[in-house]
Amino acid sequence: MLSQDELKQAVAKAAIEYVPFDCIVGVGTGSTANFFIDELAKIKNKIRGAVASSEASAKRLQSHGIEVLSLNDAGDLQVYVDGADEITRHLHMVKGGGGALTREKIVAAASKKFICVCDASKLVDVLGKFPLPIEVIPMARSSVARQLVKLGGQPALREGFTTDNGNLILDVHGLQIMNPVELESTLDHIAGVVTNGLFARRSADVLLLGTPDGVKTMTF
Numbered sequence: 001m002l003s004q005d006e007l008k009q010a011v012a013k014a015a016i017e018y019v020p021f022d023c024i025v026g027v028g029t030g031s032t033a034n035f036f037i038d039e040l041a042k043i044k045n046k047i048r049g050a051v052a053s054s055e056a057s058a059k060r061l062q063s064h065g066i067e068v069l070s071l072n073d074a075g076d077l078q079v080y081v082d083g084a085d086e087i088t089r090h091l092h093m094v095k096g097g098g099g100a101l102t103r104e105k106i107v108a109a110a111s112k113k114f115i116c117v118c119d120a121s122k123l124v125d126v127l128g129k130f131p132l133p134i135e136v137i138p139m140a141r142s143s144v145a146r147q148l149v150k151l152g153g154q155p156a157l158r159e160g161f162t163t164d165n166g167n168l169i170l171d172v173h174g175l176q177i178m179n180p181v182e183l184e185s186t187l188d189h190i191a192g193v194v195t196n197g198l199f200a201r202r203s204a205d206v207l208l209l210g211t212p213d214g215v216k217t218m219t220f
C-alpha cells in the first residue's frame with residue numbers, strides 16, 4: 001500500500017510531462033506542490049524559470065537553483081501546477097488550506113493550462129467538507145463573518161496566521177457547496193473579501209489523481 005506521500009510524489013512526477021520545453025512554469029503551494037518543485041529541479045535546465053504562488057514556494061524553488069520571476073515580468077504562462085484540498089469530477093476545487101489562495105488564483109488565471117495534482121483522498125462528490133478559506137482585509141473581518149453566517153456558514157478566524165498579502169483568513173465550516181461557480185461569485189462580491197478558496201470559474205483543466213493503482217488522468 002502506497003503512503004500518501006508516495007501518491008503525491010507519483011502525481012508530481014506525472015505533472016512534469018505537462019511542462020513544455022523552455023517555458024516559465026506557474027507553481028502552486030502546499031505539500032504536493034513541494035514534491036512537484038523537487039521534480040522540477042531535475043529538469044531545471046529545460047525551463048526558463050518559475051512564477052511562485054507563495055513566498056514558501058519561491059524559497060523552495062530558489063533553493064533548487066530555479067529562477068523565480070514575478071508574474072508581471074513573466075506574462076501569461078503555459079502551465080500552472082498545484083494541488084487542492086478538495087476536488088470534484090467537474091474539476092471544481094477548494095484551495096487555500098495553506099493560505100496562499102489569492103496568489104494561487106491569480107497565477108491560475110494567468111495560465112493557459114491548470115494541472116491539478118492530488119492524492120485520491122481529495123476527490124469528493126460535493127465540496128464543503130473541507131472548511132472553505134476566505135482571505136479578508138483585517139478591518140472587514142467581523143462584517144464579512146456576519147455575511148457568511150447569513151449564507152449558512154460558520155466562519156472561524158485562522159488563529160495566528162497572516163497571508164503573504166498581510167490579510168486574515170476565515171475558514172468557513174458547514175457549507176454544502178452545490179453550485180460552486182455561483183457561490184464563488186457571491187462570496188467575491190462581499191465587501192472586504194480579497195478572494196475565496198473556490199476555484200470553479202477557473203477550474204482545473206487536467207486532474208492527475210494518485211491512486212493505489214497508479215496515477216489516473218481526469219479531464220472534464
